[in-house]
Amino acid sequence: CGIVCTNMGVKAGKRIGVKGEIAAGAKSFVLNLGKDQANVVLHFNPRFDAHGDVRTIVCNSMDKGEWGAEQRESAFPFQEGTNVEMFITHDPSNLTIALPNNHQFKFPNRLGLQVIDFLNAEGDFTIKSIQLE
Numbered sequence: 540c541g542i543v544c545t546n547m548g549v550k551a552g553k554r555i556g557v558k559g560e561i562a563a564g565a566k567s568f569v570l571n572l573g574k575d576q577a578n579v580v581l582h583f584n585p586r587f588d589a590h591g592d593v594r595t596i597v598c599n600s601m602d603k604g605e606w607g608a609e610q611r612e613s614a615f616p617f618q619e620g621t622n623v624e625m626f627i628t629h630d631p632s633n634l635t636i637a638l639p640n641n642h643q644f645k646f647p648n649r650l651g652l653q654v655i656d657f658l659n660a661e662g663d664f665t666i667k668s669i670q671l672e
């Protein structure tokens with residue numbers, strides 16, 4: 540499994556920057572952000588080709604181990620085999636996810652999480668740097 544960060548203490552309004560490499564031939568990768576692995580305010584899952592989704596970002600939340608409703612985004616500013624930088628900020632109502640090519644979208648803060656302490660990555664993505672600013 541990929542990198543796991545805990546105790547990050549990222550408060551609302553602060554920004555998390557994630558830089559990493561998408562593997563050549565990538566099928567899917569995941570960034571999870573939240574309190575811990577069972578309380579995920581943002582499950583961010585770009586699917587190049589997975590679960591029947593092609594070049595689609597699937598987002599969801601997990602509250603005490605229970606998945607919420609999926610949300611699919613229209614933009615897919617990712618190329619397999621390239622480096623990518625993404626930024627996530629949150630407030631009591633929403634998370635804002637900034638992607639390459641100035642794509643940006645919001646995802647509801649369904650858990651009402653004030654502090655993001657947990658981050659992990661799964662799948663065809665290797666994290667190179669994490670900025671907390």
Ligand SMILES: CCCO[C@@H]1O[C@H](CO)[C@@H](O[C@@H]2O[C@H](CO)[C@H](O)[C@H](OCc3cn(Cc4cccc(C#CCN)c4)nn3)[C@H]2O)[C@H](O)[C@H]1NC(C)=O
Pocket residue numbers: 566567568569582584590597598599606609661662663
């Ligand atoms: C149409 C009826 C059926 O509906 C489908 O039902 C599936 C199962 O429920 C959902 O799929 C689940 O969707 C959830 C979000 O909601 C989650 O993404 C979850 O994955 C958890 C997970 C797995 N991993 C490990 C990992 C990740 C990525 C790469 C690798 C790799 C590798 C080496 N190359 C490993 N990390 N987190 C996913 O399985 C589909 O979306 C859903 N589709 C629709 C349209 O509804």
